[in-house]
Amino acid sequence: xxxxxxxxxxxxxxxxxxxxxxxxxxxxxxxxxxxxxxxxxxxxxxxxxxxxxxxxxxxxxxxxxxxxxxxxxxxxxxxxxxxxxxxxxxxxxxxxxxxxxxxxxxxxxxxxxxx
Numbered sequence: 001x002x003x004x005x006x007x008x009x010x011x012x013x014x015x016x017x018x019x020x021x022x023x024x025x026x027x028x029x030x031x032x033x034x035x036x037x038x039x040x041x042x043x044x045x046x047x048x049x050x051x052x053x054x055x056x057x058x059x060x061x062x063x064x065x066x067x068x069x070x071x072x073x074x075x076x077x078x079x080x081x082x083x084x085x086x087x088x089x090x091x092x093x094x095x096x097x098x099x100x101x102x103x104x105x106x107x108x109x110x111x112x113x114x115x
Contacts, residue, residue, distance in 0.1 A: 026107060026111065029070075029071055029074050029075070029111070030067065030070050030071065030074065034070060038063050038066060038067055038070075041059060041062070041063040041066075042059075042060060042063045044059060045057070045059035045060040045063065046060070075108070075112075078108060082101060082104055082105065082108075085101050086098055086101040
């Protein structure tokens with residue numbers, strides 16, 4: 001069977017044989033509770049800038065560093081899990097299983113490129 005590039009580029013809900021049902025969207029890269037805490041910290045830094053600019057900048061930098069660390073950790077774990085799904089597969093693995101892994105790589109990479 002040949003690789004079907006146009007089919008591989010279709011969103012998962014447009015694949016032949018799919019029910020058309022989709023989850024509300026991709027899983028967030030940072031959990032919502034953690035995202036809320038970091039957003040509050042950044043907002044606090046913005047609100048306190050007039051009174052203490054240096055402290056506000058330090059707070060903003062800390063929030064930035066924590067977001068960066070969280071993203072790196074999440075992406076490394078997703079890569080590890082995704083790699084494990086296809087790397088140890090038998091060479092005779094169904095192309096559909098490999099296509100699913102390819103779609104996941106595409107989705108994550110595209111999300112990062114849109115940042």
